[in-house]
Amino acid sequence: MSVRNLKDRDLLGIADLNSHELHDLLQYAADLKTGIITPRCNQVLGLLFYKASTRTRVSFTVAMYQLEGHVIDLNPKVTQMGRGEPIADTARVLDRYLDILAIRTFKQEDIETVAQYATIPVINALTDIEHPCQILADLLTIKECFGDFQGNTVTFLGDGNNVAHSLILGCAMTGMNIRVASPPDYQPNPEIVAKAKSLAEGNCEIIVTDDANAAVEGSQVLYTDVWASMGQENLAQDRIPVFQPYQINSQLLSKADPEAIVLHCLPAHREEEITNEVIEGKQSRVWDQAENRMHAQKALISALLGLS
Structure with a gap:
């Protein structure tokens, strides 16, 4: 090994x-x-x-x-x-x-x-x-849920931040499709996306878009994080209307694969990036993810x- x-x-x-x-x-x-x-x-x-x-x-x-x-x-x-x-x-x-x-x-x-x-x-x-340690736990959780990585699509919704960067790379390296849906001014670093494409296993797709509905369609994993990372707390209120279309709620979740799971790296701002109904729902694997x-x-x- x-x-x-x-x-x-x-x-x-x-x-x-x-x-x-x-x-x-x-x-x-x-x-x-x-x-x-x-x-x-x-x-x-x-x-x-x-x-x-x-x-x-x-x-x-x-x-x-x-x-x-x-x-x-x-x-x-x-x-x-x-x-x-x-x-x-x-x-x-x-x-x-x-x-x-x-x-x-x-x-x-x-x-x-x-x-x-x-x-x-x-x-x-x-x-x-x-945030590579977070993504190790995320990948372990996905593997536990689906048995393998191949054929799965992960959709990250929200700020193209440090978690999004490591997730893009980790998904590419394990051969999973990764879609990131963010507002135009908050998308992940293009250099990280290019690096992920160079590391991609198999024919996995790497998509960055501002269309949350299209990104979620048929996905096996929906993932989100807070809309304002540590050190950006003064920007949190201004970001809410910008990021509202990217909230993981029951309506958006219904567009994903029926067996889709929901992940959040925590801490969660409930009713902002994710609703209480979803994070406490049967498709949430947030607490397994945290344990991992x-x-x-x-x-x-x-x-x-x-x-x-």
């Missing part, structure tokens, strides 16, 4: 894995979830989060504890990082103390700088460009530390 090839590597974006490694990592996560394998370590994970977090922070912490490892929460507000210590200096110091580091920060360049100066594995726990954050990250930690 090619997860053995991941030892001492970084995950700064989902495409740091190749298609085979991605498939193997997802199978490894599934095996960990069922208890078929139970790796153990006595190593230390550092969590350096410049942004708020619930699922990512807790799932990483629980995953490491279940591996019998240790976790240090490196809160920038109570460390020298909050007083302006250079990222390169911080990276070289943490490299001497920790075995693995997960970072949630505002700029992709910051995590790339840490990876440049640290020799330990560095994990992107969310930046402005990507822990299993996917346990697999990732294990693989990067060479425990597999």
